[in-house]
Amino acid sequence: MRLHDAPHDESAHIALAADGDPTARSWVASRWAAPLHRFCLRMLRDEQDAQEVSQEVLVKLLRALDRYDPQRSFSTWAYGIARNACIDHLRRRRLRTHEPSREVADTSPTPLQEASRAERAERLHEALAEIPPMYREILVLYHFEHLKYTEIAEVLDLPLGTVMNRIFRARGKLRTAYEGRGGVA
Amino acid sequence: MSTHVDDALLARFVAGDLGEHAAAHVALHLDACPACANRAREADPLARAFAAVDDPVVPEGLVAAALAEVEARGRATDERLLGLGLAAALAVTASMLSVLSTGPVGWAARLRALADLVIDGALGPWLALGTVGLLPVVALLALPADREAPALALERAA
Ligand SMILES: [Zn+2]
Secondary structure: OOHHHOOOOHHHHHHHHHOOOHHHHHHHHHHHHHHHHHHHHHHHOOHHHHHHHHHHHHHHHHHOHHHOOOOOOHHHHHHHHHHHHHHHHHHHHHHHOOOOOOOOOOOOOOOOOOOOHHHHHHHHHHHHHHOOHHHHHHHHHHHHOOOOHHHHHHHHOOOHHHHHHHHHHHHHHHHHHHHHOOOOO | OOOOOOHHHHHHHHOOOOOHHHHHHHHHHHHHOHHHHHHHHHHOOOHHHHHOOOOOOOOOOHHHHHHHHHHHHHHHHHHHHHHHHHHHHHHHHHHHHHHHHHOOOOHHHHHHHHHHHHHHOOOHHHHHHHHHHHHHHHHHHHOOOOOOOOOOOHHHHO
């Protein structure tokens, strides 16, 4: 589902939830749990971390609802909170350990062979894990969360031109990583 | 949308072969034109790989856990506010009582003395003390519950 096609009554639920209405609060949490968890999982690449951080993000979001400006897009605001939480988590993880660029098994794939759907998905995940988070986040927001370019600029708080530069570079890096894993683009 | 992005420009966009002004110009069109946005997505060399990825399953209990935490933290904040409010009220009351207890004998005389002090403005320090007691409550109410400022360390993390 594209997030900007959110149901029209979302703003009413958000307003009610901001006033502490428990039913509306639960509605907002249920509506946003999947996209925020999905985003965190793709950024953090770890089930347990993603669950922990997405819960933290939902809590922050619900507790900050009274400070949400309804003139702004709710989805870019929500992804902004998730993004900050993921960056903080990645930073803490890097301090704790030397960030394990996630043991990727050397599967020595056969190049040029037609990959199955599952193989393509697996290689894409590995390639995404390989590129730096600043490039990963932009690709996740565009290709998985289906945000528009202007919405990504809002989430990242960057000018559109800078976002485009970064997304071009991100796609290049991803493609190199994907093909390096034997993936045929 | 009157003018769509032509094939040559779209190919350069997909290849990442445009300067940031031209890229932003195309991006604005794609944001507003689903037809061209679809063309761009389909032309992406990794389109099939992205399409192959399924969405993860939301962990069971995530929503319930988040709601319970919000509830618990709301209660904790209420209790903290109540505690601070009580402390402030006690501080003000204690200040007043100390004025009353050092005044003349008899409650009526003491109350008169207190009224005189208020009228003279001599109670200023005590009122100031009460205000100081109330400050933490005001600060707690005014401070945001959660930090929202964007973390800017991603570029450094990269
Ligand atoms: Zn168009």
